[in-house]
Every structure is written in C-alpha cells, then in structure tokens.
Amino acid sequence: MFARRTLHQAVKANNAFRATAAVQKQLMPSRIIAQRLYSAATATPAPLDASKIQINPSKNLKPLQENSKLVFGKTFSDNMLIVEWEAGKGWGTPQISEYGKIHLEPSAVVFHYSFECFEGMKAYKDKQGRIRLFRPDMNMKRFSRSAQRIALPGFEQEELIKCIEQLLKVDERWIPNERGYSLYLRPTMIGTQESLGVGASNKAMIFVIASPVGPYFPTGFAAVNLLATTERVRAWPGGTGDAKVGGNYAPCIKPQLDANKQGFQQNLWLFGEDHQVTEVGTMNCFMFWTNEQGEKELVTPELDGQILPGVTRDSILTLARQWGEFKVTERRFTMHDVAKASKEGRIHEMFGAGTACIVCPIKNINYDGQDLKIPLDPSDTTSQAGPLTKRLNNAILDIQYGEVEGPAGWSVLVK
Missing domain, CATH: 3.30.470.10 (Aminotransferase class 4, branched-chain amino acid transferase, N-terminal domain)
Incomplete structure (x- = not known):
C-alpha cells in the first residue's frame, strides 16, 4: 500500500514538473523578446562616427x-x-x-x-x-x-x-x-x-x-527670361518650402516645361492674392533697386517657411552687409512692387542665387501678359549681367578658390 501511494505521488510530481517545464518553455521566447526589446529601448543608438x-x-x-x-x-x-x-x-x-x-x-x-x-x-x-x-x-x-x-x-x-x-x-x-x-x-x-x-x-x-x-555659364553670363507664375505655387505656409526635399521639385517641372514652350527659361514663383515674390526656378530671388523711400536696397524674400535658406543666399547677404554701401533687407515684396518700380525706372538689377550658378541675372519678367524689362549693365549694352551681380559672383568665387580669405569658416581646407 505504502509503495503504491509513493509511486502514485512520484508520478504526480513528475507530471507536474513536466507541465511546469512545458509552460516555462512556452514563456521563454516571450521573455527573451521582452528582454531584447527592453535592451533595444534602453541601449544608446550608435552615433555616426x-x-x-x-x-x-x-x-x-x-x-x-x-x-x-x-x-x-x-x-x-x-x-x-x-x-x-x-x-x-x-x-x-x-x-x-x-x-x-x-x-x-x-x-x-x-x-x-x-x-x-x-x-x-x-x-x-x-x-x-x-x-x-x-x-x-x-x-x-x-x-x-x-x-x-x-x-x-x-x-x-x-x-x-x-x-x-x-x-x-x-x-x-x-x-x-x-x-x-x-x-x-x-x-x-x-x-x-x-x-x-x-x-x-x-x-x-x-x-x-x-x-x-564646369561653370554654369561656360561662355559668360546668360541673363534669363522669366514667366511670373500665379496658377501654381512652389511652396506654401506650413509646407516644406524651407526644406530641401525631393517632393518639392518634381511638381515644379510641368510648369517649367509650360514656360519653356512660351519662350521663358524659368518660372518666377508668386504666392498669395497679393502675388508675393518667392523664388526663381530653384533659386533664391534678389532685387537691387531704389525703394519708395529713395534708398538703394538689396532685397530678398524673408525666411518665412516658404523660402529655402540657401547657402549662397546667406553668403550674398553677409558680404553685402559687410560692404555697407546700400541697405540690405530680408522682407516680403510683391510683383506689384516690382511692376511699379520697373515703370518708374527704380530697378537696377535682379538675379537668382544658388550653388550651381552662384548668381543668375534676370533680364525680363512676363507678368500678367506684360513684359517688364530688367536692366543689366547700363555702361555696357552687350553685358549679360549688372555690376552688382558680377561683383557678388567674383567675390564668392575668390573665397571658394582660396584667393581671398573671406569670413572665418567659409573656405575649409581638406587636410
């Protein structure tokens, strides 16, 4: 009797052990996964080194x-x-x-x-x-x-x-x-x-x-003819206009092809009911003019989230401010401002700016069916760029090629 009871207890204990082991075996992957997830969550991700x-x-x-x-x-x-x-x-x-x-x-x-x-x-x-x-x-x-x-x-x-x-x-x-x-x-x-x-x-x-x-203009500057575009926009408030993301570029190709068919090299992107000037193709836009207060001013649209913060843009603003020869401003201006200034003869030069070209002179803007002729160099009727456009281009080239020291940290030697 004793032997039978002992054998029964031994079998029961063995079965309980097997059941516990089976449960533990089933739980083990979950524990391992949890441990790994915890380790991944608490580990410090490797930096770029x-x-x-x-x-x-x-x-x-x-x-x-x-x-x-x-x-x-x-x-x-x-x-x-x-x-x-x-x-x-x-x-x-x-x-x-x-x-x-x-x-x-x-x-x-x-x-x-x-x-x-x-x-x-x-x-x-x-x-x-x-x-x-x-x-x-x-x-x-x-x-x-x-x-x-x-x-x-x-x-x-x-x-x-x-x-x-x-x-x-x-x-x-x-x-x-x-x-x-x-x-x-x-x-x-x-x-x-x-x-x-x-x-x-x-x-x-x-x-x-x-x-x-090679040079963006291999045979010298070639001023561009722009179509002021109001039907489509490049960027909008709260969008990605200030980021260099691929999604900004493909939608702009169709409007550019349409402009090309009409004889224009690029679009001048306008925004809003008041037709704010934003960018030239894929470049930042600059205007050198005499403003309504009678001041000579270099103006470019402010960084309001729609404008790409260009490296060349910042370089132009920095150099022009260092020269201290005219007012340098980042603010909104409209195509109505440009048209009025053109009619009154107050525009001196306009140009786009970017890494590929440094500066790209503008000679004409078609706005609302009318051509606005933009001056180039009044002292040279054959020139394709104005004096300030050429000066900025040469100043930046001098720094890029180490011929002029330039501001600290601009030209970095690779050692």
Missing part, C-alpha cells in the same frame, strides 16, 4: 572627362559614400566603395512616400592644388533640418563632413584644377524601411555621390 570608416576604393578607374566637355550632373566619380541607420541601433559603419547601384526592396518607403532629402555643395582646388569646401557646416545644418522635417534621423554633422572629406581624398583626381570648375557633391538621405504602411521609417541611408562640373 567617421573614425570607423571603411575604404574599399574602386579598382576600375574611369577615364576623366575634359573640362570643356563637362555637362552638369552627367559624369560621376569612381567612388561613393554610404552609411545606413536603423532605429534602436543607430548609425552603422560608413563605407567608401565603387560608385554603383543601390539595392533596395520595391517596398522601400522612399519609392512610395517620398522619404528623401538632399544637399548640393562643391569641392574646389586652389592654386596650390589643395582641396577646399565652401561653408559645409551650413549644408549639414540644412541637411539635418530637412531630414527631421520628413521624420528621417538626425546625425552628427561634423562627422559626416569628415566622411565627405575622406571621399574627396579618395576621388581627388576628379576635382578639376581650374577656376570655375569644381566637384559637385550630392549628399542624400532616404527612408529604406520595407513597408507600405504610412509612418516614420525605421531604416534610413545616407549616400554621397560626386560629379565634376
């Missing part, structure tokens, strides 16, 4: 293009920079390797919801053959702001500059040795999460490609 960069340069060097044959954005250097990011983990190892295709899933959110922003900057060679960058800190600040505007991750700005400098050293032979020529750099960030759900991307990638380019 240039000291970890891995360089595996291309062994298939492409032939260099002659400077005179360079076409903007058509030729690319041997190598590119890539660094990937993942939520919870942070930034991976920066890689410099052969320029080539990027492999992404068809479901990557960049293809469906335009998770994309970019920068435009240039590298130069001075007379001593040294590599220079022009105000890269401003490009990185804007790049970071653009990324955050579309819920892409932030990054260590100085570290990305260091990574770009490494790319420039690897591809130094692609930087032309001639004033007016440079290596155009295109840092880009995209969302790479494989999902059709609309939400913040949990994966991202920065890549930087480089393209040797």
Whole structure:
C-alpha cells in the first residue's frame, strides 16, 4: 500500500514538473523578446562616427572627362559614400566603395512616400592644388533640418563632413584644377524601411555621390527670361518650402516645361492674392533697386517657411552687409512692387542665387501678359549681367578658390 501511494505521488510530481517545464518553455521566447526589446529601448543608438570608416576604393578607374566637355550632373566619380541607420541601433559603419547601384526592396518607403532629402555643395582646388569646401557646416545644418522635417534621423554633422572629406581624398583626381570648375557633391538621405504602411521609417541611408562640373555659364553670363507664375505655387505656409526635399521639385517641372514652350527659361514663383515674390526656378530671388523711400536696397524674400535658406543666399547677404554701401533687407515684396518700380525706372538689377550658378541675372519678367524689362549693365549694352551681380559672383568665387580669405569658416581646407 505504502509503495503504491509513493509511486502514485512520484508520478504526480513528475507530471507536474513536466507541465511546469512545458509552460516555462512556452514563456521563454516571450521573455527573451521582452528582454531584447527592453535592451533595444534602453541601449544608446550608435552615433555616426567617421573614425570607423571603411575604404574599399574602386579598382576600375574611369577615364576623366575634359573640362570643356563637362555637362552638369552627367559624369560621376569612381567612388561613393554610404552609411545606413536603423532605429534602436543607430548609425552603422560608413563605407567608401565603387560608385554603383543601390539595392533596395520595391517596398522601400522612399519609392512610395517620398522619404528623401538632399544637399548640393562643391569641392574646389586652389592654386596650390589643395582641396577646399565652401561653408559645409551650413549644408549639414540644412541637411539635418530637412531630414527631421520628413521624420528621417538626425546625425552628427561634423562627422559626416569628415566622411565627405575622406571621399574627396579618395576621388581627388576628379576635382578639376581650374577656376570655375569644381566637384559637385550630392549628399542624400532616404527612408529604406520595407513597408507600405504610412509612418516614420525605421531604416534610413545616407549616400554621397560626386560629379565634376564646369561653370554654369561656360561662355559668360546668360541673363534669363522669366514667366511670373500665379496658377501654381512652389511652396506654401506650413509646407516644406524651407526644406530641401525631393517632393518639392518634381511638381515644379510641368510648369517649367509650360514656360519653356512660351519662350521663358524659368518660372518666377508668386504666392498669395497679393502675388508675393518667392523664388526663381530653384533659386533664391534678389532685387537691387531704389525703394519708395529713395534708398538703394538689396532685397530678398524673408525666411518665412516658404523660402529655402540657401547657402549662397546667406553668403550674398553677409558680404553685402559687410560692404555697407546700400541697405540690405530680408522682407516680403510683391510683383506689384516690382511692376511699379520697373515703370518708374527704380530697378537696377535682379538675379537668382544658388550653388550651381552662384548668381543668375534676370533680364525680363512676363507678368500678367506684360513684359517688364530688367536692366543689366547700363555702361555696357552687350553685358549679360549688372555690376552688382558680377561683383557678388567674383567675390564668392575668390573665397571658394582660396584667393581671398573671406569670413572665418567659409573656405575649409581638406587636410
């Protein structure tokens, strides 16, 4: 009897042990997952770190293009920079390797919801053959702001500059040795999460490609003829006009093609019922005039959220204020102001400004079916640019190529 009861208790205990073990086995994955999620949530994501960069340069060097044959954005250097990011983990190892295709899933959110922003900057060679960058800190600040505007991750700005400098050293032979020529750099960030759900991307990638380019106006300035556009707008309050995101650009192509068919090179984007002047194509807009108070003034639209904070824009404003020869203002002005000033002969010059061209002179604006002739150089009827436009262009070129020191931090030597 005792033996039978003992055996029964032993069997019961064994069954209880097995049941407990089975439950624990079932719970184990949940515990592991919870631990991992907790660890991921409490771990510090890795920062972007240039000291970890891995360089595996291309062994298939492409032939260099002659400077005179360079076409903007058509030729690319041997190598590119890539660094990937993942939520919870942070930034991976920066890689410099052969320029080539990027492999992404068809479901990557960049293809469906335009998770994309970019920068435009240039590298130069001075007379001593040294590599220079022009105000890269401003490009990185804007790049970071653009990324955050579309819920892409932030990054260590100085570290990305260091990574770009490494790319420039690897591809130094692609930087032309001639004033007016440079290596155009295109840092880009995209969302790479494989999902059709609309939400913040949990994966991202920065890549930087480089393209040797010549002067925007290879045979000298060529003033542009603009169509003042009121039916479509480039940006609006609360939108993304102040961010350099891809979604700003594609919708502007159709209006530009329509303007081209009518004989105009670009659109002058107007906004609101009072037709505020905003931007020229993809450039910031400047007007040099005598205002209604009788003051000579260089004016450009204020940064109200619709205007892209251009690096060239800021450089022009800074230099003009340093010269102290006329009033320099950031404020709203309308096409009615421009038309009235044109009729009264108070406009001296107008121009667009951006990285690609530095400055682009304007010679005519078609507004409400009427052509407004914009002066160029009154002392030279053959000139395609006014005196101030030319002066600003040369002043910025001098700094970019290290021929003039310029303000502190503007021309950065790559060591």
